[in-house]
Every structure is written in C-alpha cells, then in structure tokens.
Amino acid sequence: MESSMLELQVVLPSRIFTRVEDITHMSIDTPTGSVGFLPRRLDCVCPVIPGILAYRRHGNTEEEYIAVDTGVLIKTGHKISVSVHHAVASSSLPELEEIIHAEFEQLDEQEKLVRSISAGIETKLIRRFVEFSHEH
Numbered sequence: 001m002e003s004s005m006l007e008l009q010v011v012l013p014s015r016i017f018t019r020v021e022d023i024t025h026m027s028i029d030t031p032t033g034s035v036g037f038l039p040r041r042l043d044c045v046c047p048v049i050p051g052i053l054a055y056r057r058h059g060n061t062e063e064e065y066i067a068v069d070t071g072v073l074i075k076t077g078h079k080i081s082v083s084v085h086h087a088v089a090s091s092s093l094p095e096l097e098e099i100i101h102a103e104f105e106q107l108d109e110q111e112k113l114v115r116s117i118s119a120g121i122e123t124k125l126i127r128r129f130v131e132f133s134h135e136h
Contacts, residue, residue, distance in 0.1 A: 008080045030048060053067075065090055066088070067099070068082065069085040
C-alpha cells in the first residue's frame with residue numbers, strides 16, 4: 001500500500017467486519033459533526049455516533065458506505081480502526097437504507113422477544129416472592 005493511502009478496519013464486538021486498503025479519503029459522523037480523514041491527517045481518537053461512514057478507494061470514482069452504530073475511531077499513522085456495535089455495508093445508499101430497515105425490523109422482533117421473556121421471569125419472581133412471604 002502506498003504511504004498516501006489509508007487502511008480502514010471496522011471491528012464489531014464478535015469479529016472484524018471489514019478491512020479496506022487503498023483509501024484516498026473517508027468521513028464518519030461524530031457528536032460534533034462529520035469528520036473527514038485524509039492520509040496526512042493528525043492521529044486522533046474520537047467517538048462515533050450512528051451514521052454513515054463513507055470512503056473512496058484509489059482508482060474508484062464512486063464512494064462506498066458502511067452504516068455504523070455507536071463506537072470509537074482511532075487513527076494512527078495511515079491506519080484507521082473503527083470499533084462499533086453494529087455495521088452493514090453497501091456501495092449504494094438506497095440499498096444501504098433497505099438493509100438498515102430490514103436490520104431494525106429484525107432487532108425490533110428480537111427486542112420484543114427479550115421483553116416478553118423478561119416479563120415472564122419478572123412474573124415468576126413476583127409469584128415466588130408472594131408465596132415465600134405467605135409461608136413465613
């Protein structure tokens with residue numbers, strides 16, 4: 001890789017989501033706004049908010065996109081590491097939007113299941129507590 005290119009690694013809690021080399025520039029959303037990165041930008045650490053990480057590879061005219069959740073970005077030298085909870089990628093923003101909606105629907109269903117299970121556990125604990133208090 002040339003020294004005038006960036007190397008990006010997106011890391012999830014359970015695995016490395018992607019590694020991309022030969023990036024000429026990228027941008028990501030932070031609490032203070034969108035931050036751009038070029039190869040000679042100073043090293044830094046910054047929080048990441050849910051949004052779109054956009055980058056362009058050397059020789060490509062089109063940007064590529066990764067939707068990311070909250071996390072942290074660390075830039076050292078020509079390497080950028082982004083550690084987030086969730087990520088999905090696409091070279092098309094409309095396609096990325098469809099993927100995100102599908103992911104949210106799936107998460108909503110999982111959240112409903114977890115809430116249902118939690119409610120059942122709480123109900124059983126309350127019953128046990130009431131039974132125990134009547135016994136003593």
